[in-house]
Amino acid sequence: MELLSNLASPIVIGILMGGLYVVIALGLSLVFGVMKVINVAHGDLVIFGSYMAYAALTTLGLNPLWWILPSLPLFFILGYLIEKYLLNRAAKISPDAALIIAFGLALIVQNASQIIWTPQTRSLITDFTMTTFKVGRVYIPLVYVLDFVAALVVMVVVRQFLQRTYLGQAITAASQDRQTAELMGINPSRVYQVAFGIAMALASIAGIFYGLTFSFYPSSGPALLIIAFGVIILGGLGSMVGTFIGGMIFGLSQTLGGYFFGPTGQLLVPFLMVLLVLTIRPQGLFGR
Amino acid sequence: MAEDVLLHLNNIDVFYGSIQVLAGISLEVKSGEIVAIVGANGAGKTTLLKTVSGALHPARGSIKFAGEDITNLNAYDIVNRGISHVPEGRRLFPEMTVLQNINIGSYNRNARGKHDENLARVYELFPVLQVRKHQLAKTLSGGEQQMVAIGRGLMANPKVIIIDEMSLGLSPLIAKELFRILHEIKIRGITILLVEQNVWQTLHEADSAYIIETGRITLSGKAIDLIEEEKIRNAYFGV
Numbered sequence: 001m002e003l004l005s006n007l008a009s010p011i012v013i014g015i016l017m018g019g020l021y022v023v024i025a026l027g028l029s030l031v032f033g034v035m036k037v038i039n040v041a042h043g044d045l046v047i048f049g050s051y052m053a054y055a056a057l058t059t060l061g062l063n064p065l066w067w068i069l070p071s072l073p074l075f076f077i078l079g080y081l082i083e084k085y086l087l088n089r090a091a092k093i094s095p096d097a098a099l100i101i102a103f104g105l106a107l108i109v110q111n112a113s114q115i116i117w118t119p120q121t122r123s124l125i126t127d128f129t130m131t132t133f134k135v136g137r138v139y140i141p142l143v144y145v146l147d148f149v150a151a152l153v154v155m156v157v158v159r160q161f162l163q164r165t166y167l168g169q170a171i172t173a174a175s176q177d178r179q180t181a182e183l184m185g186i187n188p189s190r191v192y193q194v195a196f197g198i199a200m201a202l203a204s205i206a207g208i209f210y211g212l213t214f215s216f217y218p219s220s221g222p223a224l225l226i227i228a229f230g231v232i233i234l235g236g237l238g239s240m241v242g243t244f245i246g247g248m249i250f251g252l253s254q255t256l257g258g259y260f261f262g263p264t265g266q267l268l269v270p271f272l273m274v275l276l277v278l279t280i281r282p283q284g285l286f287g288r
Numbered sequence: 289m290a291e292d293v294l295l296h297l298n299n300i301d302v303f304y305g306s307i308q309v310l311a312g313i314s315l316e317v318k319s320g321e322i323v324a325i326v327g328a329n330g331a332g333k334t335t336l337l338k339t340v341s342g343a344l345h346p347a348r349g350s351i352k353f354a355g356e357d358i359t360n361l362n363a364y365d366i367v368n369r370g371i372s373h374v375p376e377g378r379r380l381f382p383e384m385t386v387l388q389n390i391n392i393g394s395y396n397r398n399a400r401g402k403h404d405e406n407l408a409r410v411y412e413l414f415p416v417l418q419v420r421k422h423q424l425a426k427t428l429s430g431g432e433q434q435m436v437a438i439g440r441g442l443m444a445n446p447k448v449i450i451i452d453e454m455s456l457g458l459s460p461l462i463a464k465e466l467f468r469i470l471h472e473i474k475i476r477g478i479t480i481l482l483v484e485q486n487v488w489q490t491l492h493e494a495d496s497a498y499i500i501e502t503g504r505i506t507l508s509g510k511a512i513d514l515i516e517e518e519k520i521r522n523a524y525f526g527v
Contacts, residue, residue: 163388166395173381173392180379183341185367185396185444238383288383 009138010255016144018251019151020213022244023206024224025231026154027199033238034175034195037087037098041106043225045200048109049075049207050216054122064124064208065146071204079200083193106221113218124211143212150209151247154202159240161198171195175238230274236287245285249273294319294479295340295371295448300349302332302339309335310503313349317448322470322480324494324511326487326524332503333483334376337452340481341373342366354447367396372446376453376483378437382426386417389425389436393443402445409476410439413469431462438469448479455486467493487524491515 028042039045052071056062082105090097123129131142162168174181174191182188210216210224227250235246250270257269277284295317302310310332317323325333338344340351342363351359358366363373372393380389390410394403411418414435420428425436434454441449451470455463463486470480470493484490491497494511499520507514514520 166392166400169384169388169392170395172384172388176381176383177379179343180375180381182343182363183367183373183375183379184392184440185364185399186392187362187364 007256007259008136010259011252012135012138012140013144014252014255015248016140016148016251017213017255018248019148020206020209020247021227021231021250022151022247023147023154023202023209025228025235025243025247026158027202027206028225028228029232029237029243030158030195030202031199032232034171035087035091035098035192037091037095037102039102039199040099040225041102041109041221042199042203042228043223044106044109044221045203046207046210046224047216047218047221048113049204050124050211050220051113051117051122051207052204053124053208053211054117057124057126063126064212065126068205068208071208072201075200075204076197079197079203080193082200083196084189087196088189088192110218110221117218119218121215121217122211123215124208126212129212143209147209147213150205151244154205155240155244158198158202167191167194227270230270233274233284234277236284238288239284239286242284242286249285292318294354295481296352297340298350298352300336300339300346300351302335302344302346304335308503310339310346313500313503313505315498315505315508317479317481318496319447319479320474320477321495322474322482322493324482324484324490324497325500326484326490326497327500329485330502331500333500334452336500337373337450337481337483341371341450343373364396367444367446368398370398370445370447372441372444372449374437374441374449374451374454376456378430378433380425380433380436380440382424384425385422386425386428386436387421390417390421390439390443393440394445396444399443399445403443406443406445410442413442413472414439431458431466434458434462434466438466438473442473442478446478448481449473450481450483452483453485454482455484455489463489487520491520 024046028039031037031039053064053067056067057064086101087098090101128142132139133142162172170181170186171191171194173184174186174188178188231243231246231250234249235242253270253273254266257265261269293316297313297315300310300313301308313336325336327333335344339346342361345360350357353369353371358369390407394400394406399406416432417435417439420432425433428436438451454466467489474480482490482494491511491514496509497511497514498505499507507517
């Protein structure tokens with residue numbers, strides 16, 4: 001009974017942390033859905049987002065939440081240029097070439113971070129980092145609530161953009177049928193550049209909230225890539241709702257796994273869930 | 289008469305790799321006409337249309353539209369000029385709604401300002417689409433999907449609409465209804481370039497026609513005259 005009566009805490013934390021995973025996974029999902037390229041650098045770009053927020057915090061004293069505003073256009077432009085001058089050219093040779101470029105990008109980002117910020121662990125510490133509040137018998141850190149709110153806001157904004165604007169609909173159309181999209185007057189290269197720019201902006205947001213929640217070091221990225229993959233597999237590719245539910249399931253099975261099986265269960269259980277879904281429903285819970 | 293020619297193909301050669309698919313194709317589409325390209329499966333009809341809309345580029349020859357050379361433009365630029373291509377097999381965006389499919393047709397910069405006007409016209413031509421507008425495109429019947437595809441093509445505000453195999457896989461009744469709507473589109477001042485396997489019906493609906501066989505044009509003229517042509521009667525109608 002004692003064991004079950006304390007379940008409230010891992011459930012609440014699991015769901016809130018799931019929000020963070022949703023934000024991390026969205027950028028990867030968007031790029032794969034539109035460009036059919038697995039951006040293996042995504043995790044490292046998220047951590048790059050954490051480091052940029054860290055730089056803004058340590059040099060300018062800027063609160064990471066305020067850093068979101070200037071970082072969005074900055075990362076968008078960066079992503080736009082990376083697609084235009086690196087991935088797009090590589091993709092013309094072969095899809096594999098784009099994959100290798102992404103892998104190279106991951107190595108560059110990791111090693112550059114190591115040179116600039118040393119391999120030491122960093123975190124985004126602000127005045128609210130340690131703030132917690134008590135709901136019933138559960139202590140909830142404020143940053144976990146922020147993670148969840150961020151996930152909701154990001155999902156709604158991205159969804160509205162994809163559904164309600166010409167450019168968003170062009171991205172949606174190109175992801176479903178590239179050739180026909182061209183017949184609509186849609187320039188696929190431009191669509192890819194915008195999609196990658198958005199994915200980079202999402203990576204920045206994910207990096208900021210990741211850095212507020214956990215500490216990070218230059219090689220934290222690949223683990224995040226794997227988690228993002230897990231979330232997408234659980235929810236199903238190309239489904240916004242699926243990604244959201246996938247994030248929740250991943251977060252929940254991580255905290256509940258830790259609760260019941262100790263620290264070793266924290267990542268074991270979510271990835272067992274991933275294997276389970278791959279076996280029973282390979283297209284994901286909400287996939288088509 | 290020359291200024292009446294909206295679209296002019298001059299001696300087009302098209303290759304897939306080293307295989308020649310079109311050889312020395314020349315044709316003219318006059319403003320305000322329904323022009324049909326008919327012929328057997330594999331004769332090169334779809335290739336010809338793809339070359340006009342910029343999805344493929346000819347190795348030799350030139351394409352002029354409204355007096356300007358469009359031979360080497362990209363597909364997405366050609367839509368801006370006023371050529372809209374309704375591809376074979378409808379090719380709707382399956383996970384988008386009917387209305388989203390129709391709306392994306394007006395993506396090109398010359399069509400956006402006329403979106404509301406064109407949407408009203410599309411609903412006027414195909415009232416059923418207004419009823420179905422919030423359904424996913426993949427849930428429609430074949431005939432309704434073809435209506436969405438044509439509606440989407442009209443949203444581009446074209447001078448010429450190219451329609452590839454409009455009646456393929458549809459019942460004769462629905463095909464007949466779609467041909468009736470083509471005449472309404474023509475009355476509204478839009479030129480139509482049509483590719484069909486259904487030779488008999490098409491020749492009765494079109495103003496002029498080109499017969500294409502293994503990548504070459506073998507006969508051309510007024511559609512009504514071609515119906516009487518002995519060679520065609522033998523080859524396609526079996527009478």
